[in-house]
Amino acid sequence: MRPESGDRPPVTEPPLTVGEVVGRTAKYFAATGSPSPRLDADLMIGHALGIARIEVYAQYDRPLTVAELDAARVLVARRGRREPVAYITGRRAFRRIEVEVTPDVLVPRPETEVLVEWAVEAAPDGAAVLDWGTGSGAIALAMSDERPDLVVTAIDRSADALEVARGNGGRLGSAVEWVLSDGFAALAGRRFDLIAANPPYLSENDLAAAPPELGYEPRGALVAGPRGDEVIARLAAEAGGYLAPGGALIVEIGEGQVETTVSLLTDGGFRSVEIRNDLAGIARTVLGRVA
Numbered sequence: 461m462r463p464e465s466g467d468r469p470p471v472t473e474p475p476l477t478v479g480e481v482v483g484r485t486a487k488y489f490a491a492t493g494s495p496s497p498r499l500d501a502d503l504m505i506g507h508a509l510g511i512a513r514i515e516v517y518a519q520y521d522r523p524l525t526v527a528e529l530d531a532a533r534v535l536v537a538r539r540g541r542r543e544p545v546a547y548i549t550g551r552r553a554f555r556r557i558e559v560e561v562t563p564d565v566l567v568p569r570p571e572t573e574v575l576v577e578w579a580v581e582a583a584p585d586g587a588a589v590l591d592w593g594t595g596s597g598a599i600a601l602a603m604s605d606e607r608p609d610l611v612v613t614a615i616d617r618s619a620d621a622l623e624v625a626r627g628n629g630g631r632l633g634s635a636v637e638w639v640l641s642d643g644f645a646a647l648a649g650r651r652f653d654l655i656a657a658n659p660p661y662l663s664e665n666d667l668a669a670a671p672p673e674l675g676y677e678p679r680g681a682l683v684a685g686p687r688g689d690e691v692i693a694r695l696a697a698e699a700g701g702y703l704a705p706g707g708a709l710i711v712e713i714g715e716g717q718v719e720t721t722v723s724l725l726t727d728g729g730f731r732s733v734e735i736r737n738d739l740a741g742i743a744r745t746v747l748g749r750v751a
């Protein structure tokens with residue numbers, strides 16, 4: 461006798477594999493506008509599973525448990541809303557180090573590595589170096605990592621940002637000095653051989669036209685003012701008073717700001733002004749020296 465339809469066992473779908481979930485996630489991220497959907501999918505699924513990206517590939521055929529799939533869905537939803545990957549994973553690789561990041565600090569970016577590279581080249585042996593506006597501490601910690609001879613101080617006006625930076629320094633065993641300071645206010649009487657700064661350099665209009673990810677980052681660390689060069693102008697006017705003779709200021713700038721920045725540094729008493737491009741060929745970093 462044939463069983464009644466109500467007696468049939470329920471039909472269940474086979475569990476999704478890691479590879480299937482990664483593939484579906486990448487398609488979803490592409491649809492939501494991510495500029496790197498496959499990379500983001502690898503990172504989100506890997507983070508949900510607690511494994512490195514390379515291990516994601518090694519486990520492509522492994523079925524996910526219900527708990528793993530639920531964890532992945534939460535992370536995928538966050539990235540689908542264009543929250544930065546670094547805020548979701550809580551960390552970001554930068555030069556030879558990895559730092560923890562939170563929404564209290566900017567996400568370190570590849571173009572800022574140009575600033576660090578130039579700084580470690582330009583700093584003399586045993587130099588006193590200042591990271592102006594340290595955020596996560598990435599610049600200060602990378603300089604200290606690559607040049608252990610440097611005496612590095614890092615300042616930020618945000619106590620929350622400085623707490624993140626100090627935590628990163630502790631995890632990396634760094635000797636960087638962390639100072640809460642609005643600009644140079646807490647550094648009266650001190651002189652440095654080199655000042656490295658990644659200041660806010662967006663205008664209000666720049667931020668309005670930027671990718672959605674920037675809306676998650678601290679506005680005060682991004683926007684300088686209506687023009688975008690207000691903080692660069694402040695640095696050009698004030699930094700010379702905190703540099704030792706022959707010292708250098710290296711500052712990261714926004715696209716299209718190079719001519720204005722060179723003029724500001726020249727007017728501020730800096731000489732031998734030089735420019736370096738980032739990997740995209742954009743004039744991104746400017747160095748000036750005092751007499």
